[in-house]
Amino acid sequence: MPAAPDTVRPQPEMPLAHPLVDRAFIGVLVRDFYSRVRADSRLGPIFAAEITGDWEPHLEKMTDFWCSVILKNGAYSGRPVPAHLRLKQVTEADFDIWLGHFRNAAAACCPPEVAEIFVDRAERIARSLKLAMFFRLERPGVETVG
Template identity: 35%
Template sequence: MKDIETIDDIKRLVDTFYQTVQKDELIGPVFNTVVQDRWPEHLEKMYRFWQSILLNEPSYSGKPFPPHQKLDIYQKHFDHWVNLFENTVSQLFVGKNANEAIKRAKLMGALFGAKHAHLREK
């Protein structure tokens, strides 16, 4: 196996991951309800997001949390997303960028879960 090194690697990761997500019993319905028939646009945004982070090629602009802010999701959803992502990365890649992808996913899962919990307390 090789590391995540190119935009084609990013696309392979993102496409494989979201194929799994769409069929997943816990988070699939959330994604399919929100994304609906706009999967190509969502995937393109995710390519740019991970390209910016892992390849240091700034192509994503935006704030990742706001689209998730009003969803009825909990820490278990974020934890499950992280597990699926980590499994996908580990099945496809090995190396510095693969490790960084997993690290960033875990950070996002924890941060988004904490933000959701904070918003519920208000």
């Protein structure tokens, strides 16, 4: 028997249609998340080194980004991979810290079925950013001296 269509958990390529979730809602989540990140002893300084003046443009850009990811409204047209490749001090373990704050922010701001969708999308994007930043083919037997 074919599975019933899953209306509660849309596939990543489908927009989320939930009465609560609009740009204002996403803006609240983004601000909650970045207040956690900015207070973090490891991630706070990394962001502070990059965003030296007014945080508002970054928060608005990140709200557009999450609107594009969740609502599929095309609000964001930047390029996340080059923005992160520049951050030489970031390690793979930093992504676990980042995701921990994102999970906590989503749990604080969203009903559980909505939090689950945001967290799923964040985990997918984190995985692909990590591949872009850290994946290297090992070449056994090849000495890399110097």
